[in-house]
Amino acid sequence: MRAKVLSAELGVATLRDLLYTFPNKYIDRSTIHRIADLQENMPLVQLKGQIINIDKVTTGPHKRIKAFFTDGTGVVELVWFRSLKFVEKTLRLRVDYIALGKPTLFGGRFSMAHPELEEAKNAAQEMHPMQPQYHVTESMRRSGFSSRLMSNLVSSAFSAIGSEIDETLPASIIAEHRLQNINAALRTMHYPTSSASLAEAVRRHKFEELFYLQLGILRYANHRKRDTQGYPFTIVGKMFHRFYEERLPFELTGAQKRVIKEIRSDMRHGKQMNRLLQGDVGSGKTMVALMCCLIAIDNGFQACLMAPTEILAEQHLQTLKQQLGDLPVNVQLLTGNVKGKARDEVLGGIADGRVNILVGTHALIEPTVHFLNLGLAIIDEQHRFGVKQRAKLWQKNVRPPHVLVMTATPIPRTLAMTVYGDLDVSVIDELPPGRKPIQTIHYQAQDTPRMLQGIGHELSQGRQAYIVFPLIEESEKSDMQNLENGYEYFKNCFPQYAVAKVHGKMKPSDKEAAMREFSSGRAQILVSTTVIEVGVNVPNASIMVIQDADRFGLAQLHQLRGRVGRGADQSYCILATHHQLNENTARRMEIMTETTDGFLIAEEDMKLRGPGDIEGTQQSGIPFQLHVANILHDVVLMSEARKAAEKLLEIDGELKLPQHAVCEQQLAIIKRTTSNFSEIS
Ligand code: ADP
Numbered sequence: 298m299r300a301k302v303l304s305a306e307l308g309v310a311t312l313r314d315l316l317y318t319f320p321n322k323y324i325d326r327s328t329i330h331r332i333a334d335l336q337e338n339m340p341l342v343q344l345k346g347q348i349i350n351i352d353k354v355t356t357g358p359h360k361r362i363k364a365f366f367t368d369g370t371g372v373v374e375l376v377w378f379r380s381l382k383f384v385e386k387t388l389r390l391r392v393d394y395i396a397l398g399k400p401t402l403f404g405g406r407f408s409m410a411h412p413e414l415e416e417a418k419n420a421a422q423e424m425h426p427m428q429p430q431y432h433v434t435e436s437m438r439r440s441g442f443s444s445r446l447m448s449n450l451v452s453s454a455f456s457a458i459g460s461e462i463d464e465t466l467p468a469s470i471i472a473e474h475r476l477q478n479i480n481a482a483l484r485t486m487h488y489p490t491s492s493a494s495l496a497e498a499v500r501r502h503k504f505e506e507l508f509y510l511q512l513g514i515l516r517y518a519n520h521r522k523r524d525t526q527g528y529p530f531t532i533v534g535k536m537f538h539r540f541y542e543e544r545l546p547f548e549l550t551g552a553q554k555r556v557i558k559e560i561r562s563d564m565r566h567g568k569q570m571n572r573l574l575q576g577d578v579g580s581g582k583t584m585v586a587l588m589c590c591l592i593a594i595d596n597g598f599q600a601c602l603m604a605p606t607e608i609l610a611e612q613h614l615q616t617l618k619q620q621l622g623d624l625p626v627n628v629q630l631l632t633g634n635v636k637g638k639a640r641d642e643v644l645g646g647i648a649d650g651r652v653n654i655l656v657g658t659h660a661l662i663e664p665t666v667h668f669l670n671l672g673l674a675i676i677d678e679q680h681r682f683g684v685k686q687r688a689k690l691w692q693k694n695v696r697p698p699h700v701l702v703m704t705a706t707p708i709p710r711t712l713a714m715t716v717y718g719d720l721d722v723s724v725i726d727e728l729p730p731g732r733k734p735i736q737t738i739h740y741q742a743q744d745t746p747r748m749l750q751g752i753g754h755e756l757s758q759g760r761q762a763y764i765v766f767p768l769i770e771e772s773e774k775s776d777m778q779n780l781e782n783g784y785e786y787f788k789n790c791f792p793q794y795a796v797a798k799v800h801g802k803m804k805p806s807d808k809e810a811a812m813r814e815f816s817s818g819r820a821q822i823l824v825s826t827t828v829i830e831v832g833v834n835v836p837n838a839s840i841m842v843i844q845d846a847d848r849f850g851l852a853q854l855h856q857l858r859g860r861v862g863r864g865a866d867q868s869y870c871i872l873a874t875h876h877q878l879n880e881n882t883a884r885r886m887e888i889m890t891e892t893t894d895g896f897l898i899a900e901e902d903m904k905l906r907g908p909g910d911i912e913g914t915q916q917s918g919i920p921f922q923l924h925v926a927n928i929l930h931d932v933v934l935m936s937e938a939r940k941a942a943e944k945l946l947e948i949d950g951e952l953k954l955p956q957h958a959v960c961e962q963q964l965a966i967i968k969r970t971t972s973n974f975s976e977i978s
């Protein structure tokens with residue numbers, strides 16, 4: 298019964314699992330606090346005393362049990378809202394208890410919600426300064442589990458297993474990286490004797506986790522390279538050369554040339570390309586994409602370009618068409634908006650090969666889309682396109698097409714190493730010539746006159762301005778109202794100029810019309826939501842105001858800001874906020890005004906956003922869940938683990954040497970216990 302609960306709640310099925318169920322914190326149980334000394338903002342504290350009165354409300358919406366607990370220096374209220382039956386059974390008056398919990402001040406008195414309560418006579422022997430605390434879920438509690446019971450189970454697991462647990466890392470790795478052996482590391486996690494040795498044990502476990510993560514990814518990539526035949530693109534032909542000579546509107550930057558060469562030589566030899574192209578906003582990735590598509594066409598293949606949003610897909614379509622001009626290349630669009638007859642027409646053209654380049658959204662990888670001969674798939678601006686999604690693309694032809702993933706918001710190195718750990722990387726580290734870094738200014742409510750003056754100045758020079766308003770679903774109504782008010786406001790402030798307005802709720806045709814007003818220069822001001830976030834390209838726009846900038850993430854601000862600064866003149870981005878900012882937000886504004894370096898911003902962004910968002914990212918791309926290591930904070934260890942994995946595979950790519958047998962075993966265990974990983978292997 299308890300075993301069932303353990304396995305359902307914590308996934309603990311074996312003795313080994315139990316040993317790997319680490320405490321989620323360690324508390325100093327050598328100290329007992331006096332109620333009279335309690336203060337606000339204290340962490341977990343221990344009190345010793347008795348319950349003098351119990352107050353129960355066992356039905357209705359305000360169900361709870363309150364126990365008044367005293368140690369003679371004061372009274373705290375212990376409160377339970379859940380598992381009341383169980384709590385009720387265990388509470389006894391006039392018995393010495395140790396209560397462990399976080400005190401909060403409520404109505405002039407301290408209370409503790411769901412404290413851990415133990416009879417003092419049982420607790421007496423464990424007044425340890427680093428007492429392990431195990432995570433216990435609510436339904437575990439209902440089945441009688443407590444941190445202490447977990448601790449007992451762990452200790453019997455240690456006795457049952459005996460003194461020696463087989464080492465899970467190769468000896469060479471342990472020696473080289475000066476890691477604790479597995480026995481010491483496991484014991485220390487449960488019974489730390491000092492914070493220094495605990496830190497070493499944690500390092501060992503983190504390293505191991507990251508090492509096998511990287512070893513899995515790298516071996517997968519190696520096998521794929523060995524086993525997967527790609528289509529050899531042997532020639533650079535007519536279309537590429539005609540484009541280069543007749544249509545190319547500017548000299549390519551050195552970085553663009555180098556990257557095209559890298560991609561070209563990758564696609565030439567009959568291996569399948571899987572490459573990541575990193576380049577900051579405005580570095581000219583679209584041109585690289587187009588020229589790679591032309592190589593595919595020259596070799597008798599189709600190409601597709603996938604964007605994350607419909608607007609961006611539409612924009613790409615226009616850009617490509619405009620750049621190709623009268624060259625005989627058939628470019629078509631496929632998004633959710635393409636319906637009925639038009640859709641059938643496009644699908645037909647893809648199937649019989651009339652369409653050379655297909656631009657679209659995720660709709661492109663739907664099973665209903667059949668290419669005659671897809672040779673190259675490019676994914677733009679999408680950093681959540683993990684191994685799994687890429688694998689889908691491979692089904693699109695007899696041999697998998699070459700895959701190029703382009704990312705504008707650079708992602709932190711650690712994340713890149715895992716989400717894209719199996720890809721080769723090309724970097725555009727140079728912006729087209731003549732660009733001046735965008736100057737970013739943070740204005741608060743009282744700076745409005747200066748802001749208007751700034752906009753007025755740019756407009757009077759013949760330039761254009763973006764005014765961006767946040768729009769999120771949860772507050773859609775009031776956000777729309779803000780946008781409408783803003784539109785009226787700026788029309789009033791600048792009566793001599795034309796103001797256009799665009800947001801995601803407009804009909805596509807109206808949206809397009811408004812966008813065109815602005816891109817053609819007929820409107821000088823564009824009031825919009827973040828629909829302009831990616832791709833939109835109006836080089837004459839020199840100033841962007843981002844309203845309520847505090848409501849945007851850093852990566853998003855960086856993307857938005859990338860819409861200006863596309864011409865040769867100085868451009869400006871104004872971050873406007875209207876409320877008192879908390880520390881985190883103030884810091885975000887500061888980062889934006891200090892740097893235009895996308896990599897730096899990406900790392901700061903991940904740091905500030907915290908674990909919630911990161912989990913989402915993990916699920917999307919990382920082949921298995923990390924338990925001890927943290928993908929953001931363990932940057933150094935991740936690099937170390939990756940290098941170790943690379944080195945090991947260089948020596949023994951198939952893990953055939955006896956001293957590496959343990960690696961094969963461990964990878965197999967991880968593979969068995971994680972569904973995602975099996976999908977890629
Ligand atoms: P991103 O990398 O953000 O996708 P784009 O491909 O949209 O950047 O390019 C940004 C702008 O720079 C576009 O207007 C594009 O035409 C222009 N551009 C690209 N390459 C060059 C170049 N080598 N010289 C001048 N302008 C360029």
Ligand code: MG
Nearest residue numbers: 582583705832
């Ligand atoms: Mg782009």
